[in-house]
Amino acid sequence: MTTAQFSSPDAEMVADFFNDFEEAYQASEHLLLKLEKEPSNDALLNDLFRRVHTIKGNLIYVGLVDICPLLQSVEDVLEPLRKGQLRYDDLLSDVILLAMDTTHELVENRLQQQASNLGEAQMQSICEKISRIANCEPSQRTAIISQAIKALDAEAELAAPDSEFSKHGVVLNNDLRFFAQLLPAIDQRSPYWAGRTQRIAELALNMNSAAGAPIDANQLLAAVYMHDFAMAFLPLELLHKPEKYTAAERLRVQAHVKTSATLMQEMGNWAQAANIILQHHEQCNGAGYPNKLTESEICDGAKILAIADAFDACVNSRAHVDQPQRPLIRAILEINRYAGSQFSQDWVNIFNQIARPKRTQSH
Structure with missing residues (x-):
């Protein structure tokens, strides 16, 4: 893709376009999430189609024609949805979310006169993969959607598992080395846990650093390393149970x-980490466990760990059903959806700085 600028350089026109675009973009995200709960709602589908079509028209008006094929491929999928020829579900929602997010990124790059790493051939390939969804055989649908998601979400994970933690103020000691040595065994207990603890640790430490390191980095890392240690001792048939837990099973897991x-408390020197672990399933609205604490009663370390743990679970929630991982944009929106209720709004704001540093954060 070239870095050609807008066909008209009028600053007021560009500002008006971007304000309209941002409003339509965010509205589209919210419509997609609503549709997951009401997949047969024609009014929502028609509203989404209008939003996408309007964005495409505005892109043409300001000279960003080369971005339009991406939105056209989204329309190719929305049209049979509106006619009842295609079933809407969260997998399809992921594709559209990613396509809209990619459009947003391309528009921002152009506004800032930055080159895009999405070339013309890659754009064409992505659009073809999305458009194929509209006419594929039902038996091929999941595989074709998976191809589209991978093409759209080719970025690396939010954090590399082997990142060094010293930059966050972590000073390794014998206890931390011991916890780290336990991780491979814990992660191997379930094939769906591989690498998760390191991913959560990197995000949690990044959030702490972004906030000025209010939590001792060693205590936070120890809490991340050991927060699910006891889970590894539960039966695999319980850990992997696809149905909802019974009341007794839920208490056992909790x-x-x-x-x-x-x-952690018994080891000595890890009281703060122990408290983080104890509270990381509490919720700001008092609906969590084990003590139904409210936001003012929950320590900051637990608020961080709750977000990092939920984010990783959302991104990797499909592992046990042999379907594509959730894209980052989906997981980010899910975290923001529960800001102020399940999660601390202040810490969600910090999370957004890490997860979407170049995005408008109001969702």
Whole structure:
């Protein structure tokens, strides 16, 4: 893709365009999430189609014609949805979310006169993969959607598992080395846990650093390393159960926070980490466990860990059903959806700085 600028350089016109574009973009995101709960809602589908079509028209008006094929491919999918020829679900929602997010990024790059790393051939390939969804055989649908998601979401994970933590103020000691040595065994307990602890640690430490490091980095890292230690001792048939837990099973799973926290407390020198572990499933609205604490009663380390843990679970939620991982944009929106209720709004704001540093944060 070239870095050609707008056909008309009028600053007021460009500002008006971007304000309209930003409004339509955010509205589209919210419509997609609503559609997951009401997939047969024709009014929502028609509204989404109008938003996408309007954005495409505005792109043409200001000279960004080369971005339009991406939105045209989205329209190719929305049209059979509106006619009832295609079933809407969250997999399809992921594709459209990613396409809209990619459009947003391309527009921002152009406004800032930055080169895009999405070439013309790659753009064409992505559009073809999205458009194929509209006419594919039902038996091929998941595989074709997976190809589209991978093409759109080719970025690396938010954090590399082997990142060094010293930049966050972590000073390794014998206890931390011991916890780190336990991780491979814990992560191997379930094939769906591989690498998750390191990913969560990197995000949690990044959030802490972005906020000025209010939590001791060693305590936070220890809490991340050991927060699910007791979970590894539960039966695999319980850990991998696809159906909802019974009341008794739910209590059994929830007990892991007290067990893990107690082990950390017994070691000495890890009281803060133990408290983070004990509270990381509490919710700001008081609906969490084990003690139904509210936001003012929950420590900051637990607020960070709650977000990092939920984010990783959302991105990797499909591992156990052999479907594509959730794209980052989806997981980011999910975290923001529960800001102020399940998660601390202040810490979600910090999370947004890490997860979407170049995006408008109001969702």
